[in-house]
Amino acid sequence: MSKDYYQILGVEKKASKEEIKKAFRKMAHKYHPDKKGGDEVKFKEANEAYTVLSDDKKRAEYDSYGRVFSGAGGQPGGAGFDGFDFSQFNGFGGAQGFDVNIDDLFGGFSDIFGGGQRTQRGRDISIDIELSFKESIFGVTRKVLITKDSACTRCAGSGAEPKTGTKTCTTCNGKGQVMESRKSPFGVFQTVSTCNTCHGRRVVPEKPCTTCKGSGVERREEEISIAIPSGIDNGQVIRMAGAGEAVAGGRAGDLYIKVHVTPDERYHKEGFNLVTDLSIKITDALLGSEYTLETLDGKTKITIPQLRSADEILRIKGKGVPMESGRRGDLLIRLKVEFPQKLSKSAKGFVEKLKEEGI
Template structure:
């Protein structure tokens, strides 16, 4: 059975303050990103701390031992996850400052952050029909892009490099920090050579050695069918480039333009169909423009104004196949003026109770 007090090197009656201090000291000593660190020891120290720093768990542990704490599964610990160490405890908070791996996208053992270019957000407008069936758009984007001449390394093609003087060719520099827990040495990426350890003898002429430059890039955007107004498409790596790092992402917000003939509700669409009084009474065969082409609609006799005819599978395409329905909204339009004859005929009808 593990003795958490021994692991942290504190007596059984240690105060929370003592436990915390002991933990910080040992966590620092064993941190896997440090030379002489040990992931094994670090986990052990953390496990001990998680139990002893929690009065409830500590009492339980004092009484029953370590096997009974935390439902028997012990402490979950995952280094591949940047920041979130274990339940309720953010390593990034404490160690991010000291070791500089707080928000590293690569996570894990990287003790310097890989830079990431900025994300770009843009808007595009789409007509109703194109949004329904999907579309292809090409946009010209002015942004910071990787230099194609030097492929981002900042060196004039065909020329040599020399070791970076700033970091002695190691790519990283030591920075000393003083903090509450003592003095720490932090390894930081060399900004002069961008962690490459070498600098070009002749900087790239196209980008003046920056590795990046302003470019106009044509980007093809595939808009899937059925997108709703305001939905976002993410294009990974199509944002701005940064020297020696990842490009950001491009976010495209799609604005679907309205169409006065079609009203969308989920994947169903409603469209109006005007019929005359006699068509509504006697029934009629009508031709109706829909999203894709036109269809033949049989209006049944004695159709009420406002009634809906449902045509299955003629609505908006669904992401997983199939389509919503088309709802035809019948609008009975009485004539604005009646001819003398029409009036006479209607008066005849009126006598029939119609």
């Protein structure tokens, strides 16, 4: 459940096959991954939407259930969510999270069916995740257990006992919604609401599923695998579309994951560069030396050249934050020259010699 294929293609629910085809061509042209400015996720999404909406049978199933049961284009295994949406990471790693306004989300959704019926949507869920600094740099997959309303595993959310068919709902005569007259001091109101018998699906199972009693939804603990992308910042939010609460006859809400990154004692991030400080002895600053540095990639041997000033920065290319392109930023090592706490008598003699030389 969950993806709105009509919204993805930017067409109306009653769009003709021709209109759908046209919309898909436009999207495919715009988002093709081989093109500059292409977007693979959007391209795949559009492709999936077109696969379903261009097929009469799949489209009818999708219209009734919000998902497809007959082969490709549907969600494998009926797991009830449809993957990730990193679309908010425009510019990837651009260090800006975004605020989620639940009202906007609901408002936005009901607008899709402008003037038409209001489709039910499951609740959004938000959770917090703690990451180490290293995990935030390289990305990590986290598994979380969430107890929530999910698509029933027995009937894959259809509400029908497996291997049984459906019939037109008699409560709403297959309209999915019912008209009610309500008396009020101002007169009689006609209100349209989603049919409680079929939950707006227009059809009811011939035999309701024994697990969910026909709702298509069951509350259970679900393990959700969250792939945190590399280079994520503290406070950023990941949205997993459709991984929120399921709802009978509607599409599932979304899961929002707020990321908290524990700062590292030695490293911090500046854009795509990793930055650290390294204290070196004054003699190494004058003569050059080799140091072993504990980096996020493990121990690394670095060569300190003879320094020309007290606060030089060494740059190790390609050991910084991974970028979407697969390249990495640089590791910047800010050298701090350590002065000796005290000088022995002989050391003092050497320094005085240096002084005589004008150093």
